[in-house]
Amino acid sequence: MAYTYDPQNIFARILRGEIPNKTVLETAHTLAFHDIHPQAPIHVLVIPKGPYVTFDHFAAEATPEELLDFHRTTASVIALLGAGEGGYRAITNSGLNGMQEVPHYHLHILGGRVLGRMLDH
Ligand code: AMP
Numbered sequence: 490m491a492y493t494y495d496p497q498n499i500f501a502r503i504l505r506g507e508i509p510n511k512t513v514l515e516t517a518h519t520l521a522f523h524d525i526h527p528q529a530p531i532h533v534l535v536i537p538k539g540p541y542v543t544f545d546h547f548a549a550e551a552t553p554e555e556l557l558d559f560h561r562t563t564a565s566v567i568a569l570l571g572a573g574e575g576g577y578r579a580i581t582n583s584g585l586n587g588m589q590e591v592p593h594y595h596l597h598i599l600g601g602r603v604l605g606r607m608l609d610h
Contacts, residue, residue, distance in 0.1 A: 500593035528603025572600035
């Protein structure tokens, strides 16, 4: 599968420092920041710094260092925010069916309340 990355997407602009974000944690390959429209008391987005469009793009083409850093940083974010105690949900949306709004791979970490069923219908 060929992936086309749009370097003007809003998360690319955040990574270039063109627009601000509320950073939770930053490493060499990964940035975690608060979602601008939180859906729960905890709502953080974890993104790789590399130009990956979707989860499958990242999983297929990222380097071992990027993959490790992304997942270890996500674990650190969950620990830092205390999301592990009560439990949380990790979601990623892709493409049209997933109704992905921002075409830069991101993992939503949601917690701090009972989140309801995964899908409404
Ligand atoms: P998705 O529908 O999975 O692509 O989710 C995109 C998410 O990005 C939404 O939850 C938005 O609220 C969030 N978002 C959009 N712009 C920003 C921004 N500038 N800073 C933080 N979160 C944002």
